[in-house]
Amino acid sequence: MSIPLLVLAGLAIGPAPKPRLVVVITVDQLRPDYLDRYRTQLVGGLTWLLRGGAYFADAYQDHAVTETAPGHATVLSGRWPAHTGIISNARGVVDSAARLIGVAGPGASPARFRGTEFFDWLKAAEPNARALSVSRKDRGAILPIGRAKESVYWYQSGVFTTSRYYADSLPTWVQAFNARRVPFRAAGLTWDLLLPPSAYSEADSEPYENAGHDYTFPHRLPADSPLAALAFGGIPTMDSLTLAFALEGVRALQLGRGGTDLLAVSLSATDLVGHAFGPDSREIHDQVLRLDRYLGWFLQQLLVRYTRESVLIVLTSDHGVTPFPERSLALGHSDAVRVIPDSVIRAVNAALDSRIGGHDWVYLETGMVLVPDRGKLAAQGVNVDSVVADLATRLRAQPGVARVDRPADLAGKDTTDPLVRRWQHQIAPNAGVELVATLKPYAIWSLENLPIAMHGQPSDLDAHVPLLFWGRGVRPGVYRGRVSTVDIAPTLARLLGLTPSEPLDGSVLGEALQPVD
Ligand SMILES: [Zn+2]
Numbered sequence: 043m044s045i046p047l048l049v050l051a052g053l054a055i056g057p058a059p060k061p062r063l064v065v066v067i068t069v070d071q072l073r074p075d076y077l078d079r080y081r082t083q084l085v086g087g088l089t090w091l092l093r094g095g096a097y098f099a100d101a102y103q104d105h106a107v108t109e110t111a112p113g114h115a116t117v118l119s120g121r122w123p124a125h126t127g128i129i130s131n132a133r134g135v136v137d138s139a140a141r142l143i144g145v146a147g148p149g150a151s152p153a154r155f156r157g158t159e160f161f162d163w164l165k166a167a168e169p170n171a172r173a174l175s176v177s178r179k180d181r182g183a184i185l186p187i188g189r190a191k192e193s194v195y196w197y198q199s200g201v202f203t204t205s206r207y208y209a210d211s212l213p214t215w216v217q218a219f220n221a222r223r224v225p226f227r228a229a230g231l232t233w234d235l236l237l238p239p240s241a242y243s244e245a246d247s248e249p250y251e252n253a254g255h256d257y258t259f260p261h262r263l264p265a266d267s268p269l270a271a272l273a274f275g276g277i278p279t280m281d282s283l284t285l286a287f288a289l290e291g292v293r294a295l296q297l298g299r300g301g302t303d304l305l306a307v308s309l310s311a312t313d314l315v316g317h318a319f320g321p322d323s324r325e326i327h328d329q330v331l332r333l334d335r336y337l338g339w340f341l342q343q344l345l346v347r348y349t350r351e352s353v354l355i356v357l358t359s360d361h362g363v364t365p366f367p368e369r370s371l372a373l374g375h376s377d378a379v380r381v382i383p384d385s386v387i388r389a390v391n392a393a394l395d396s397r398i399g400g401h402d403w404v405y406l407e408t409g410m411v412l413v414p415d416r417g418k419l420a421a422q423g424v425n426v427d428s429v430v431a432d433l434a435t436r437l438r439a440q441p442g443v444a445r446v447d448r449p450a451d452l453a454g455k456d457t458t459d460p461l462v463r464r465w466q467h468q469i470a471p472n473a474g475v476e477l478v479a480t481l482k483p484y485a486i487w488s489l490e491n492l493p494i495a496m497h498g499q500p501s502d503l504d505a506h507v508p509l510l511f512w513g514r515g516v517r518p519g520v521y522r523g524r525v526s527t528v529d530i531a532p533t534l535a536r537l538l539g540l541t542p543s544e545p546l547d548g549s550v551l552g553e554a555l556q557p558v559d
Pocket of ligand 1: 360
């Protein structure tokens with residue numbers, strides 16, 4: 043059979059059509075082993091993406107403080123926390139100057155984020171390009187877009203909103219969506235198992251889950267509407283609402299009409315359910331099954347609007363999670379303890395206060411010791427090095443602490459050691475971080491009176507994430523090499539023919555791309 047020459051000529055000389063919509067889905071706290079564990083019961087979007095996409099089985103958020111803000115900032119920047127400046131949740135998007143619109147809640151903006159992201163490179167090439175980014179969490183919506191003042195919305199107390207960094211009012215479509223009051227009307231709603239109980243191998247009745255309350259199915263939302271809207275953020279249906287809101291935005295903004303646009307969606311329910319019930323619970327099993335169905339519906343709706351050839355999809359996560367110490371101990375992990383450093387830090391600050399007065403001089407945030415006013419302390423005759431060395435000794439003596447290092451001592455060390463490499467990726471030399479503390483396997487940082495499952499360590503439990511590309515130019519298959527989330531942005535840039543506007547930490551994942559003639 044001969045192929046018409048015109049077709050051949052068209053293929054050869056025309057520029058490759060670009061996707062109209064780049065969709066980046068970040069599932070908060072999605073551990074990749076869930077995809078294997080529940081594989082036979084996944085019949086929706088997750089399976090559909092895995093079948094048709096390029097899946098990287100050995101992908102990492104390859105930095106030390108595996109929290110939501112640093113993780114979301116790597117996904118479309120192509121750079122480590124050491125270079126984005128987003129080193130923890132506490133130093134993420136919180137910004138009291140950027141007040142929320144129409145609802146009370148913590149202000150938020152990308153003021154601490156440094157440099158550019160994928161969307162900035164797209165916009166430089168296509169000045170009409172637009173971005174819509176949505177999430178239950180402010181950091182999940184803001185950080186995939188960087189500093190761009192685009193359509194960025196997150197959930198607060200029953201409504202989707204944004205901050206004054208982005209706008210002075212909410213557009214009509216957001217107001218109309220909020221006016222449906224879905225979370226308020228969910229008062230009394232029951233979360234029960236999706237499948238018959240025999241489909242779940244996990245024990246349901248684990249009294250350490252959910253702080254010892256309401257740890258068996260069914261779970262019921264409060265009968266009071268405002269309380270229900272608050273609790274709504276922690277059940278699977280929150281992901282369904284976020285996806286419905288994203289689709290509403292796609293329609294209202296007519297994304298993809300004039301060229302390539304970006305849709306970033308961060309889904310948080312897996313994180314909320316994982317913290318409360320743990321990664322081995324019946325609840326997280328049910329959450330992932332429901333997420334899979336919601337994603338199936340969402341992708342189906344997108345493909346009604348766009349052809350398969352005009353959508354490019356990425357799926358990943360911002361971090362994993364470590365099980366409840368109670369469960370890890372039962373499985374024989376003898377170092378699984380909650381490490382609560384509050385009293386050690388309080389003692390150091392009390393000693394400094396009694397000597398020179400003042401305030402909290404020393405902080406410990408997820409393994410990082412910071413002394414923001416080092417200069418002021420030194421000016422008052424305090425030997426800061428000695429204070430820090432004393433603190434290191436006290437931290438090393440805490441049960442569950444594996445090692446305490448000065449960042450400068452890790453610089454230039456062997457990067458084949460994941461702990462060393464992840465701390466190098468985490469800390470910029472000028473970040474003001476005096477010490478970094480790493481816990482033993484299965485130990486977790488904890489707050490007083492907050493008995494939840496946790497992440498934030500440079501361990502594989504917390505750093506291993508799924509990474510998948512689907513769409514035009516992608517070569518489907520399973521790829522086994524070790525890759526990282528900073529590789530996503532350069533790979534997307536290559537797929538779209540864009541040039542990143544600054545040096546990146548990640549590389550193009552060329553093995554997953556179709557060869558270009
Ligand atoms: Zn997270």
